[in-house]
Amino acid sequence: MKRRDIIEFEVDKMEFGGTSVTKIENRDVSMKGGITGQRVKAIVQKTKSGKADVKMMELLENSPIETQTPCKHFNQCGGCSILSVPYEKQLEIKERQVLDLFLQQDLIGFEFLGIQGSPLNKLYRNKMEYTFGDEVKGGPLTLGLHKKGRHIDILTVDGCFLVDNDFISVLTSTVKYFNEKELPYYRTMSHQGYLRNLVVRKGINTNELMVNIVTSSQIDFDMAEYKEMLLNLELEAELVSILHTINDGLADAVQCDELRVLHGRDYITEEVLGLKFKISPFSFFQTNTKGAEVLYSIARDFIGDHSDKVIFDLYSGTGTIGQVMAGKAKKVYGIEIIEEAVKAANENAKLNGLSNCEFIAGDVGKTVKNLKDKPDLIIVDPPRPGVHKDAVRDISGFGAKEIVYISCNPRTLVLDLVEFKKYGYEVEKVKCMDMFPNTPHVESVVLLTKVL
Structure with a gap:
């Protein structure tokens, strides 16, 4: 086994953190991802005494333990890697x-x-941070999560199992709205563009919702119409906070240079074990x-x-x-x-x-x-x-x-x-x-x- 070899094998042991280790030719072959029992095709990236690192190229056969029907984005989105495995x-x-x-x-x-x-074990997340981009170069605007193993391509995850319908409604209506406005998304390589992120937070026990649109300052766009569009959505939660964050940082991360309150307040509340907590757009709270x-x-x-x-x-x-x-x-x-x-x-x-x-x-x-x-x-x-x-x-x-x-x-x-x-x-x-x-x-x- 040497670098750049293409190999096929059955995944053996899953280790914590989303990696797997399989014994092949007296080597411990480590791979990011993989579910015990899957048959995969992989390329060898690195070898050393008794060990090798490989990258999965193709899933050839599902594992016998994959008996759950996953969402439509499974194996494309970089999120729920074991959604196909029964929860127990x-x-x-x-x-x-x-x-x-x-x-x-x-x-x-x-x-x-x-x-x-x-x-x-589904619909449990109270926060999602989505990114604007496109799924293929030059394609229509997308808003969602990074594709599996890709740093640029963005998948609009409108069928995600982790969040409830309010998240999906805000996500799909936002990408539709800004597609019609033909505004450019921010490109992390050139640092040019306007639309960067959409962050949605929800108080699960209080039923309060926050929507935070994150852009650069490169275009002076009036968000009043976007705000009204959100307020007219049929949501189960109460939309108590609509925010516009200006972020001109070079890093591919949500940070705040300026915070504008478009509607309501700049926080939501949540209750945990009888206690109340104010959650700001950038404060840590268990998801x-x-x-x-x-x-x-x-x-x-x-x-x-x-x-x-x-x-x-x-x-x-x-x-x-x-x-x-x-x-x-x-x-x-x-x-x-x-x-x-x-x-x-x-x-x-x-x-x-x-x-x-x-x-x-x-x-x-x-x-x-x-x-x-x-x-x-x-x-x-x-x-x-x-x-x-x-x-x-x-x-x-x-x-x-x-x-x-x-x-x-x-x-x-x-x-x-x-x-x-x-x-x-x-x-x-x-x-x-x-x-x-x-x-x-x-x-x-x-x-x-x-x-x-």
Whole structure:
């Protein structure tokens, strides 16, 4: 087997993160994507001793475990890679993948409580970020998601299973409207053009909807007619926020140089476990509201009675977890490096009448050193790269009896748990929560206890 060889094989083991590994000619052949039992054609990209990396060129035969009827965009869109697999089987696969990662790091002897499925495995997303473009060069305007394996081509995903009809109505009416206006979409290579993104957010429990159209400043276009078109749509939710974001940044990401409120207010509200949260167009909030309620309930159950405890909520974001825990805590300190998120967290705490919550902007590793109180319990919910080694050292230095680690990336989770073990923390309980059905991702909740 050498570079540029074309090979055919049956996919063997699916690993966490959406990759697969198959043994061929005594080599571990790694490939992005692939479902156990599929027969594929692939091109060899790289080889080294005992290993090879390949890229799928063609799906030759479906897997026997692919028994679900997917959406019409499946295998074209870069989204739901395992939508064709029954949901119960998806949960089995994810549970095994997480356990394998623990075993690879010799993390054993804990109580494993399995995986909790999402209350909804379709129509569960409360946010979608769509991109303007075209499906083929020179073709009509499209608005949707990137095609699988493509950085430029955009597919209008009007049959997506992840969102409800309100999202689809806003998506299809928007692309139709701007097609008629013949406005150019923004091209990331030349940095020329006008239409960039459409971001839709919905309060699942409050039934409030936000529509945010994102453009460059290169054309002075009056959005009044677009606003009226949206307000005349027959939607199930209440359209409380229509926004126009000006973004002249060069990166292919939604950022705000100027925010214009076209209708209503610049936020929606959502309720989670009896608490209210204001969600701005750029604030982080779990994209699966019903799943978040289950995730936070798992974390709360792990903590048990904490009415006399001081809690540190690290990487606190907009403070959702800390506020969920605050009802029976003595004091909650939240630390988050993004100042806008901290501002929102403090506003939400005030909205919920929580006087025992304080959210502070700063780097976790540095800020925790300046707090006068010592924690009885620490909650960490870091981004995908996990906790920096220095932060693990600082967090452990507080000597909290318990740490609850909520992770969106079990690969970095297990590496961090090995580091915590060096400071005397052992894994007591683990439970997985499927926040992202039909995708390779999964959340994990871990209870660590101080034993040294």
